[in-house]
Every structure is written in structure tokens, then in C-alpha cells.
Amino acid sequence: MSKPLLSQLAERLARPVGESDRQRARLHLLDWLACVAGGRDMEAGHLASALSGSGWGRSTYVGNALEMDDVHRTALLHPGPVIWPVAMSMGSAPLSARLDAAIRGYEAMIAVGAALDAHHYAHWHPTTTAGMIGAAAAFGSLIGFAPVEYANAMGNAASVSGGLWHMRHDDVLTKQWHIYHAVRTGRDAALHVHYGATGPQGILEGAQGLFEAMTAHPTRLREAGDGWLIHEVSFKPFAACRHAHPAIDAAMQLREQGELRAPFKIETYADALTFCDRPDPQTELEAKFSVQHSVAVVAAGRDAAPADFTMQAIAELADLRSQVSVSEDPAITARYPKHFGARVNGLELVDTLGDPERPVSDDLIVAKMQTLGAWGGIADADRAAEMALRGDDPAAIDAMLEDWLA
Structure with missing residues (x-):
């Protein structure tokens, strides 16, 4: 009989x-710090x-507020805003231990998330479902868990995981609450096991388990051979929903070629339309989930930065948005989610900037830190980049977070 x-x-x-692997984790640490810095002065x-x-x-409340957090395509989730708060939550841990905790948290979160199916994604927020399991793994790494302890903690976290997508129909902070819940619950699950609690190790595949309750056709857990799944995670260079990024990227390439002209015809995959077909956004959140607004931003010569999704930008770009049409291309849908693609005015992209196939440079992540730091009103973006990429003083990062979020 196989192990659970x-x-x-x-x-x-x-x-x-x-x-x-730790060097890769440092990039994701910096990316998360950039997102925190940029979101610090928002309502969340x-x-x-x-x-x-x-x-x-x-x-935990601001790491995903700008919609610029890292993403794993086939798992359809955002590891950074869940895993890094947990990895940074033990003040006595050296930076190397925190990086290891993040790598293990990403591993567990992605492995489980990639086993969830389209039925799950249609109803449930995978960042929460798998995030609680990843959070338990990350904190277990900080504690120094053995395999049986990891399994017990992840089992207890999985027993209460999940978060419904209905919140995306309203301009609410529920998505941020989901992250807070995943961080706190997964961390507490590991802490309970540390003090003697046990957990259901067969909770994923069991008759009354997570797959049975939340999926129609689950697949196997994602593996990375001898490596770690953190290397498969994409970075987000634009301040919009990830489903809008392929169209933004294609529009930017057309603009660079001097070929981006109205009307703008966007063809993309079905989920991009499910989440981002909003021709007339009324709030900043809706603008970030509007592929029409996203392409209008590029057509106006802007960079898809946070300032381009404000109420002022929504008003200024109304005319350009009205010239954008969207439709599904079944061939692009068939390649999804392995590839997030789009076609804009005939220019088709199979993969998007920030994906492993089209990686961003370290310098671009540093630039993202500088841009979001300026947006969030902090003065130490360069110092944050130095500490994340080359430093070895976690207490200094802790103090910086305290200062940013006081």
C-alpha cells in the first residue's frame, strides 16, 4: 500500500x-518586499x-494588495504573499533558515495547488486552499520538522482549507483576509504539531478528503525531480491581474514597434475573460481585473504601474477602453494554464514576460522594488534590495518591515 x-x-x-535555490529565493523575497512596500498605504x-x-x-494584508505578487501558472496560485510572512515570522531564525523555509513552503503549496483542477479554480481560491498547506510546511521548516511532523501539520491545515471566489464580484478586502487566514491557520497547524498534535495524512485523497470535496478530476502532486518548484514561479511586472498580463505584454511589444493602433482586438484564453472581461471598470480593483483597461493603459503610453489603475486613470482612459474588443481563442485556451497567452491586433504571445521561458532580470526586480517603494512612499528601496539579494541580517529586514508597516 502506497504512502499517503x-x-x-x-x-x-x-x-x-x-x-x-537560496539565491532564487532571495529574488522572491525582494519581489515580496516590493509588493509590501507598494501596498503599505492602501486600505488593506x-x-x-x-x-x-x-x-x-x-x-499578510498587503503582500497581494497591488496584484503584483508572484504566481505559479499550472497551480494558478500566488505563493509569495502567503509563504514569506510565515518564513519571516520567527525572529530568532537566521536568514538561511528563512530562505529554506520559503523554498519548502513554495514546494508544498505548488505541489498541492497543481493537483487541483478547473472545477476547483472555478469556485475556490487556490492561493488559500493550497496556501494553508504551504504555510504549515514553511513554519515546520523553521521549527525543524521531521517528515511525519510535516505530514501531520499539512494534514490539519488541509482539513480546514479553502476560500470561495465569490468575493471577486465585490470591491471588498476578502482576498486579503484569505491570505491572513492561510498564513495564520497554516502556521498554527505547525505549532500545534510541534506541541504534540497529530493530523490526517490521507486528507488529500481520502474518501471524505479535500480532492473528493473540492475537485472533479484531481491530478497527481506536482514534482520537480531533484530540484525545487520555486524555480517554476513567474514574476509579475505589471500592476494588474495575471490574466491580463499576456495582453499587456503583447500590446507593449506592438507599441515598441510603432504598431499599436485602435481599434484593439484581443484574443485570449477563457479564464482571462472569466476574470478580466470588464469593459467599464468602476473601481481601482475592477480596473486591475479589466483586460480592456489594461490594454488602454499601454495604448496611452503608460507602463501598467499602480498609478495607471487609479480612479483618475479609469476616467482618463474611458475613450481608449471603448475601442477594445475581447474574445476567446480556443487554441490559446488549449495551451492554458501551461502557457498564459494572448493575441493583440494579430501579434500572438505564447508566454508572458516574467515566466520561466521569458525570465525577468535581477535588475528588473530591483527596479520593481524602486518603483513600488516610491509608490508606497518609502525611502530605503535600494537598501531593501541589497539586504534581500546579498545581505545576511534578517533582524534588519524585520526592523524595516516594522518601520514600513508601523
């Missing part, structure tokens, strides 16, 4: 982490300040 899926995953988590940031007494605790 979480037990198999737990054995993967117990492997040693290599230095090249103000709420976070009232809810938590620690910098890492407050960061």
Missing part, C-alpha cells in the same frame, strides 16, 4: 536545500496595522 500523498510530499520537504495596509502587532503579521 502528504507523507510522500513531507519526505520531499525534508531534503537539503542548495545555495542556488491600514487595516493590517490595526490587526497585528508585528511587521510580518501586518504584511
Whole structure:
């Protein structure tokens, strides 16, 4: 009889982490810090300040507020805003241990998330469903778990996981609450196991388990061979929903060629329209989930930065938005989610800037830190980049977060 899926995953988590993996994790740490810096003065940031007494605790509410958090395509989830608050939550841990915790958290979160199917994604928020499991793995790494402890903690986290997508129909902070819930619940699951709790290691595939309750056709857990799944995660260079990025990227390439002219015809995959077909956004959140607005931003000569999705930008770009049409291309849908693609006025992209096939440079992540730091009103963006990419002083990062989110 084969071992439960979480037990198999737990054995993967117990492997040693290599230095090249930690270097990759440093990029994701910087990317997350950039997102926190940029979102600190938003409504979610103000709420976070009232809810938590620690910098890492407050960061749970702002790491995804700008819609620029990292993403795994086939798992259809955002690891950074869940995993990094957990990895940074043990003040006594050296930076190397925090990087290892993040790598293991990404691994568990992506492995489970990639096993969820289209039925799950249609109803449930995978960043929350798999995020609780990843959070348990990350904190277990900080504690120093053995495989059985990882499996018990992830099993308890999975037993209460999930978050419904209905919140995206309203201009609410529920998405940020989902992140807070995933961080706190997964972390607490690991802490309980540390003090003796046990958990259902067959909770994923069991008769009354997560797959049975939340999926129609689950697949196997995602594996990365001898490597770690963090290397498959994409970065987001634009301040919009990831489903709008392919159209933004194609429009930017046309603009660089001097070929971006109205009317703008967008063809993309079905989920991009499910989430981002909003021709007339009324709020900043709706603008970030509007492929029409996103392409209008590029047509206006803008860079798809946070300022381009404000109420002022929504008003200024109404005429350009009205010249954008969208439709599904079944061939592009067939390649999804392995490839997030789009066609704009005949120019088709199979993969998008920030994906592993089209990676961004370290310098672009540093530039993102500078841009979002300026947007969030912080003065130490360059220092943050230096600490994340080359430093070895986690206490300094902790103090910086405290200062940003005071």
C-alpha cells in the first residue's frame, strides 16, 4: 500500500536545500518586499496595522494588495504573499533558515495547488486552499520538522482549507483576509504539531478528503525531480491581474514597434475573460481585473504601474477602453494554464514576460522594488534590495518591515 500523498510530499520537504535555490529565493523575497512596500498605504495596509502587532503579521494584508505578487501558472496560485510572512515570522531564525523555509513552503503549496483542477479554480481560491498547506510546511521548516511532523501539520491545515471566489464580484478586502487566514491557520497547524498534535495524512485523497470535496478530476502532486518548484514561479511586472498580463505584454511589444493602433482586438484564453472581461471598470480593483483597461493603459503610453489603475486613470482612459474588443481563442485556451497567452491586433504571445521561458532580470526586480517603494512612499528601496539579494541580517529586514508597516 502506497504512502499517503502528504507523507510522500513531507519526505520531499525534508531534503537539503542548495545555495542556488537560496539565491532564487532571495529574488522572491525582494519581489515580496516590493509588493509590501507598494501596498503599505492602501486600505488593506491600514487595516493590517490595526490587526497585528508585528511587521510580518501586518504584511499578510498587503503582500497581494497591488496584484503584483508572484504566481505559479499550472497551480494558478500566488505563493509569495502567503509563504514569506510565515518564513519571516520567527525572529530568532537566521536568514538561511528563512530562505529554506520559503523554498519548502513554495514546494508544498505548488505541489498541492497543481493537483487541483478547473472545477476547483472555478469556485475556490487556490492561493488559500493550497496556501494553508504551504504555510504549515514553511513554519515546520523553521521549527525543524521531521517528515511525519510535516505530514501531520499539512494534514490539519488541509482539513480546514479553502476560500470561495465569490468575493471577486465585490470591491471588498476578502482576498486579503484569505491570505491572513492561510498564513495564520497554516502556521498554527505547525505549532500545534510541534506541541504534540497529530493530523490526517490521507486528507488529500481520502474518501471524505479535500480532492473528493473540492475537485472533479484531481491530478497527481506536482514534482520537480531533484530540484525545487520555486524555480517554476513567474514574476509579475505589471500592476494588474495575471490574466491580463499576456495582453499587456503583447500590446507593449506592438507599441515598441510603432504598431499599436485602435481599434484593439484581443484574443485570449477563457479564464482571462472569466476574470478580466470588464469593459467599464468602476473601481481601482475592477480596473486591475479589466483586460480592456489594461490594454488602454499601454495604448496611452503608460507602463501598467499602480498609478495607471487609479480612479483618475479609469476616467482618463474611458475613450481608449471603448475601442477594445475581447474574445476567446480556443487554441490559446488549449495551451492554458501551461502557457498564459494572448493575441493583440494579430501579434500572438505564447508566454508572458516574467515566466520561466521569458525570465525577468535581477535588475528588473530591483527596479520593481524602486518603483513600488516610491509608490508606497518609502525611502530605503535600494537598501531593501541589497539586504534581500546579498545581505545576511534578517533582524534588519524585520526592523524595516516594522518601520514600513508601523
